[in-house]
Amino acid sequence: MAAARERLQRGHLRRSDRRRHGPFLAEVLTRDHARPTLALLDTSVRYQRAPSAWVGGDGTWTDRDHLLTHAHTLYQRMLCPDCGRTLTECGSGAYNVQTRICEPSAAIQRWRKENKDPAPGIVLFAVPSEAAADSPTVASAPAWWREKYGTPTE
Numbered sequence: 694m695a696a697a698r699e700r701l702q703r704g705h706l707r708r709s710d711r712r713r714h715g716p717f718l719a720e721v722l723t724r725d726h727a728r729p730t731l732a733l734l735d736t737s738v739r740y741q742r743a744p745s746a747w748v749g750g751d752g753t754w755t756d757r758d759h760l761l762t763h764a765h766t767l768y769q770r771m772l773c774p775d776c777g778r779t780l781t782e783c784g785s786g787a788y789n790v791q792t793r794i795c796e797p798s799a800a801i802q803r804w805r806k807e808n809k810d811p812a813p814g815i816v817l818f819a820v821p822s823e824a825a826a827d828s829p830t831v832a833s834a835p836a837w838w839r840e841k842y843g844t845p846t847e
């Protein structure tokens with residue numbers, strides 16, 4: 694046990710360690726406190742780089758990286774293809790439906806409803822109205838964004 698812990702701390706694992714610890718780590722990834730690790734693993738998979746590369750590693754794949762990405766694969770298999778929750782979570786309890794409005798999508802849908810025969814090649818994109826540009830979200834935008842898109846105070 695102590696030897697396995699030492700190998701894990703050094704980032705070296707045997708294949709049997711990966712088989713033994715992968716399911717445990719996949720279960721750990723379902724917990725709320727593991728969200729940062731899950732985000733790191735999602736990023737690692739997305740950019741096809743070793744997880745340790747995002748926390749100061751040199752990009753070399755270690756056994757620990759292999760264990761984590763294996764656990765990530767096992768975790769992905771635990772998810773419901775319909776709702777994205779774990780199968781355990783979506784198979785229990787009762788749920789209600791909540792709605793939200795995506796204002797940029799709503800603006801584009803309104804435009805389409807009002808313009809039944811748009812010119813060929815027209816491309817739609819939503820931009821914030823002045824009221825939206827005055828929102829705290831826009832006010833907290835980086836300076837380069839505010840310079841490009843402006844704010845009502847400018």
Ligand SMILES: [Zn+2]
Nearest residue numbers: 773775776783
């Ligand atoms: Zn589900």
